[in-house]
Amino acid sequence: MNEIVIKQNIVPNVWLMGIYSPQVAKKAKPGQFVILRVTETGERIPLTIADFDSDKGIVFIIFQVVGKTTSILSTLNIGDSIADFVGPLGMPYEQDSNDKSYLFIAGGLGIPAIYSKVKMLHSQGKDIEIIVGGRSKENIFFEEELRKYCSSLYISTNDGSYGQKGLVTDILTQLLENGKRYDEIFAVGPVLMMKAVVDITKKYGIKTLVSLNPIMVDGTGMCGGCRVKIGNEIKFACVDGPIFNGFEVDFDGLMKRNSYYQDLENLSYKEHKCKIGLGE
């Protein structure tokens, strides 16, 4: 159980893994996530289900090495197992059957979170356009895979090393200014990016969904660590989300909460790097 059956380095620091977990693969739906724990002393971290193969019992995750846990995970190989792999968690993505045209916006590590939804909508014959953005050319991945499922794919990089120079929101603005309209826009990526997208789409009154990434512990609604303000209500992202109406999200509150443990996370990562001989 929880054996790593596929491992690929997609771009520097970003890995794709296929985990053998038939029970999760059987129930998984686009929009859901898993919680995993790599080792017996490990923490529980949430990761989006990028894709799944119910027949083979495999769940695909994509992660960037940003701290101790993802660092340890990236050093495991095919045949190794992780301690715990729980899910599928959260509410699945539900599309309005009347909606026909979609724009997906993925910034950085947002790509895995849009992938399975794009695939699903494509299989239903919906019209899909996608904007993908990253810091630099080496941060853009899954281009070919995504192209298969959409009518247009726009790419932006902050440094202009690939696609259009600038931000995903620059492309969004151009599309909307040129008269493009969509039934639904789905944005996922860094909180600042999602906030910037919503600021634009609000003006046009286009329904916009976002997928939130607050700090989580259990992922089953029993601690409230992942609480977010949606409209005037407090919601638990792990059970009520992670997908919410972008117009109602308190992004500033989310950003502040996400930074709470930054110092301890850095400490933990630094100590880990020292132990394995990578420290300064």
Add this chain to the structure above:
Amino acid sequence: MQNWIGGVEKLDVLKRVPIKEQEPIERIHNFDEVCFGYTPDEAAMEAQRCLQCKNAPCVKGCPVEVKIPEFIQLIKEKKFKESYFKILETNLLPAICGRVCPQETQCEQNCVRGIKGEPIAIGKLERFVADWFRQNCEFEFSKPQPNGRKVAIIGSGPAGLSCASSLAKMGYEVTIFEAFHKLGGVLYYGIPEFRLPKEVVEWEIENLKKMGVDFRTNMIFGKTFDLEDLKQEGFDAVFISSGAGLPNFLNIEGELLNGIYSANEFLTRINLMKAYKFPEYDTPIKLGKKVGVIGGGNVAMDAARVARRLGSEVYILYRRTEAEMPARKEEILHAKEEGIKIVELVSPVRFIGDESGHVRALELVKMKLSEEDSSGRRSVKPVHGSNFVFEADNFIVAIGQSPNPLVKKAVPDLELNPNGSIKVDESLMTNIEGVFAGGDIVTGAATVILAMGMGKKAAENIDRYLNAKKHENL
């Protein structure tokens, strides 16, 4: 003191044989158990105080009716092993119950010795017997003839464990499904190590495994599996004991600020994830110099005492007075011994934060206690214009839990009560045939022993139900 069996110290039948505890000054620096428990001699001495009442009112005070005078008589005779098995006849988890039951309002409240003096230390004796057995004997269990029927239990907390043990004794093939990576429910993630060592919980669970109970972790009801899956796997009945794990919040301004934890999150990070051992363990916890804990129940005491052990100065903020606190008297006393201060008659109004989004203070309003109403409960009213600001680095909200709504999402046709708990009939069956429920998911947040009592009752009813069904088929 060690010479009392030799007759040097005379037993005062009106007073309890004292029990040794870790000194407060020491224990606030560790998570080791506070109470050391009786030695065999001390236990035998305390057992001598029991009057061996014929009608034994103590037994009536116990939700699972442990044969109290009988097990105490065996301690007196120093037949500890026999005493352990006597308890086991009605209670499968004595090492846990002896530690966490509120005996002062149950068995010990009814003790005849308590009329003139101090009641027999029934809880401490139960705990002694279980600990003695754990340290000196190997748990063996002769499995009954399997009856060929399978029961699924959802949740490995006290209700699920006790239901499982009762069913296993009857010959059922039992599987417990647990959402977390560790077993025990609130016994593991909720109650801290210094009150209930995890090694004790693990030992009790190992015994259940020896009885043939199968455990599956990381299985979330309604997400990883549902009723249909259980049916397909051939389970004949289901017992839902998923607890009241949804933390209540105050719903006041500023509750989203950093530094405010639900007691569930705080205790889960500490007990389940061992955040107090960070960075040896990866899960972090952050606590500043001064912490306010909101609430007056056992969970509030646990959270406060954990915070104290992390080095903080701790204040319990409670809307009534200490006398009305629902927490066990023993826990309140322990908390006070550890230097935790209680601020009575205050109610939260709003949290105040700084620029970075971190909480800095809580605005409180003073409360006034009214006269007792007909039910004997005194209500509280805010004193107009008495608002003041209480500064602290962190706040922990411990104002109760509600039933977890995931179950309803998993089984939409399940009938609930208005408060979200599962509706059951007198046999603990839900509106869905063959699906039973018990513990906090039915009663709302209650005690470990009440949950265990319900688990046991559910097992008997499941057995009756399946036997009746078998006759129908014939």
